[in-house]
Amino acid sequence: MKVAIETYGCTTNQADSDIMRGLLSRYFELSGVEEADVVVVNSCGVVDITERKIIRRILDLKNSGKKVVLAGCLTRISDMAVKLSDSAISPDNIDRVVDAVFASLDGGCSFIDRRVVDKSRFCRVKKRKKENAIAIISISEGCTGACSFCATKFARGRLRSFSLDGIVEEVERIVKEGYREIQLTSQDTGAYGLDKGKFMLPELLERISSVKGDFRVRVGMMNPQHAVKILDDLINAFSSEKIYKFLHIPVQSGDNSVLQHMNRGHTVEDYVEVVEAFRKSFDDVLVSTDIIVGYPAETEDAFWKSYELLRETRPDIVNITRFSPRKGTPAAKCRDIPGWIKKERSRKLTELVREIGLENNRRFLGKRLKVLVTKKGKDNTVLARTNSYRAVITQGNVGEFRDVEITDCRFNYLKGRPAESKQ
Known part of the structure; x- marks a missing residue:
């Protein structure tokens, strides 16, 4: 069958x-x-x-x-x-x-009964599609939050962190198999270990960094309220050459009253503190964040606070989502904002994000950067990643590290040609 x-x-x-x-x-x-x-x-x-x-x-x-x-x-x-x-x-x-x-x-x-399963124990049975140099590892499931708009909590439940030793064992295994980019994923990587009584993400990253081999690690989304509490340890762990200087930290709104209504558990200031600390610590950090437009408590003034937050903090990637009420969530009981308002707010943010992205990427024109080729692209090109996880369209072989000279850019990626070897 x-x-x-x-x-x-x-x-x-x-x-x-x-x-x-x-x-x-x-x-x-x-x-x-x-x-x-x-x-x-x-x-x-x-x-x-x-x-x-x-x-x-x-x-x-x-x-x-x-x-x-x-x-x-x-x-x-x-x-x-x-x-x-x-x-x-x-x-x-x-x-x-x-x-x-x-x-x-x-x-x-x-x-569909509730169970506690440590998915790291399945590392030996996983069957990945060997289509590129990327392997994904879940480090935990569920979260510690109770966001008013989120239905994922119904499906994934409370936080269950998987075995640190099991995760490291899987990293060792997939590096030996030839994978060069490892993506650590969960509903909130910053919360890893909290169900066991302590923040363990920095320790996990340090253990992974000690694994022999030439590879890079992309740390998935972490919420501001956790990142800000482990900021120094987090930055020390990210100092490893093997960790992409990539920070996915969803703020969701630039207005604290909206964040409180969302029950997010963090403030705008938490988000700003983490972003600024990373940028002070590293030459280049790719900052990704999420924004929900049209949330029921988002007034016109609150929307413009989100707009100004993006304009001031200049994230490289912004995932913009129009609020969508999910059955069973507290936010679904609130009076929804008309769709045309959501669409217009989304349009304004998208225009700003494209402008910021292009300005950010223009800084790299003419520069020589080391990249990891992760997958095949279109028209005989490949997708590569810089040390900060910036996307580069270039030529090369999947799985190799190489130098490129940046010749052009768009708001969401760079273009480069293979650089001549240094004498």
Whole structure:
């Protein structure tokens, strides 16, 4: 029997798919969706538009005669998605994916009970698609927060940090396999270890940095309230050559009253302190943040505070999301802002972000930079990353480190040509 996996959403889902792919390969032939008898849909439930897209996809697959196993966040967020599927497995039940596939052929079943599973113990069964030089490792699941707008908490639950030794063992294994970029992912990397009584991210990064080999590590999203508490230790850990100087720190709003209504647990000042400390410590830091526009408590004045915050702190990447009420969350009970206002605010922020991104990238024109080639691009090009994780379109071989001269740029990437070797 042939089984395929379709993955939606974040890098955590991609890491979960690697585990399920390895488990399924022991019993079934892995294939593309067209040839598959059963399709595992690893779903995302961050916004309602994604939920609707996945539900339509489930219907299409069913109409084409395929069995569908629903995995990912929608198993605990969307009753409709679960009902339409033949079987369902929640994120903390992915080790039961084989049973779910067999059950989909015989009446179906749902594995969505709450469990504590240390996913680092699956490092030896993971089956990655060897398409590039990138490997993803989950370091924890769930979070310590209770954001008023977030439905992911329903799916992922409270924080469970995975074994530090197990994570390091997986890093050692994948470096030996030839992967050169390691992406550490979770719902909040800064909270790693808090369920065990202490902040452990700096220690984890130091342990990973001691692993032999030439590789780079991208640390995933961390919330400001945790980053600010471990700032000195965090910067010391990031000082390793093996850690990209990449900081994904979502502020969500530039207005403290909105942040309080969101129940974010941090202030604008926390965000600014972390960003400024990183920029003082390193020659180049790529700063990424998230902004929600049109949140119910966002007044016109609050929106412009977000605008000014971006203009003053000049992040390189801003993920702009129009507020979307999620069933069961406190924010869904609030009066929503008209869609045209959200769209206009999003447009204004997007224009600003593109302007800032272009100005930031122009600083690198004519410079010589060391990059790691991570994946193939279009038209015989490759995607490479600088030490701060800036994207560079150039030529080269996947997995190699090389020097490039920056010749051009856009707001979201650099262009470079291979540099001549220094004599």
